[in-house]
Amino acid sequence: MAPKTLYQNLIRPDIADMAPYTPIVPFDVLSQRLNIAPEAIIKLDANENPYGPSPRVYQALADETYYHIYPDPNSTSLRDALSKYVGVDATHIVAGHGADELIDLIIRLFIVPGDTVINCPPTFGMYRFDTELNSGNIIDIERNEDFSIDTESIISLTNNDDNIKLIFLTSPNNPDGGILDDACLRKLLDLPLIVVLDEAYIEFAGGSRANWVSEYENLIVLRTFSKWAGLAGLRVGYGIFPHWILSHLLKIKQPYNVNVAGTTAALASLSDVHHLKENIQKIVAERERLYDALDAFNFLKPYPSEANFILSRVTKKNAAELKAALANRGILIRYFDTPGLRDHVRISVGTPRQTSVLLEALSTIE
Ligand SMILES: Cc1ncc(COP(=O)(O)O)c(C=O)c1O
Structure with a gap:
């Protein structure tokens, strides 16, 4: 909450009433919070490209x-x-x-x-x-x-x-x-x-x-x-x-x-x-592997995707707790709890190694 001042009323009323934006936690802050080195964090929450630029x-x-x-x-x-x-x-x-x-x-x-x-x-x-x-x-x-x-x-x-x-x-x-x-x-x-x-x-x-x-x-x-x-x-x-x-x-x-x-x-x-298209091909191939692997868990219902992420409904488990349990292991995914998306998570497609670490973590989460 911003401190009140004499000039408070000068702010546009609609913006004064607006809820603040929830900022993304920066990588270095996250790394300190989790006590995990930045390079060990598996960031699958913002649909970024795991191969980086050309x-x-x-x-x-x-x-x-x-x-x-x-x-x-x-x-x-x-x-x-x-x-x-x-x-x-x-x-x-x-x-x-x-x-x-x-x-x-x-x-x-x-x-x-x-x-x-x-x-x-x-x-x-x-x-x-x-x-x-x-x-x-x-x-x-x-x-x-x-x-x-x-x-x-x-x-x-x-x-x-x-x-x-x-x-x-x-x-x-x-x-x-x-x-x-x-x-x-x-x-x-x-x-x-x-x-x-x-x-x-x-x-x-x-x-x-x-x-x-x-x-x-x-x-x-x-x-x-x-x-x-x-x-x-x-x-x-x-x-x-x-x-x-x-x-x-x-x-x-x-x-x-x-x-x-x-x-x-x-x-x-x-x-x-040409090089970037090769990365796209790798991501698309990995998306298919990730889809099949997520589908094999009895608490996940993934939807087919044409993008670089997969949305899944979480059943039999609490989706917020699933996200938190992965975060504690340094794996970040996106959790939704809005109308139409109750108990859903979205996982960006990473490298084959990142997928393997994610799947291993999912298989150990009770
Ligand atoms: C559908 C969609 N449009 C646009 C953007 C933002 O694109 P940019 O990074 O170019 O602002 C995103 C980012 O996640 C997105 O999901």
């Missing part, structure tokens, strides 16, 4: 000589390289300080207080966070039991509410790893709203819809270097936008949103896609 990233960062100069506000070289990687014209691309920054910017661009954003939980939390921060109204259309989208409810809601401006969809979805099918996406694109398709994990699944942006004037596709390229700590994401949206977005973007280190690292990653 070796070319370290070299490029060491060789970079322009850290004292502000970065290019247009991220020209990065957008040109992305154009080849994604297969869309660079004029459709905006780079961001992670996909997270672009989620916030999109909401700021379309939402004035009272406007509505459709959210499809269980899903990534930032859509709700940024909508609330920007005084938007969020309507949750819960996913079906198999985590597919409730298309008909979204259509009838949109046809009866003129304040709806945006919908956020995620494919593969976080936390279940399921894919949004083409037919559902096309139906939603026919609605009078902007569809934001978040493809943060698409490299683990294939089948990006980035090139649909030239076909639909109301589609935005978001991508990131955080997962497939192992650059989560450097914060580089990008969006593929119809030209008419992009021209407005550029007016509100901070000029130096992508820093020199992030740009250098992203360019080095794009020069080493």
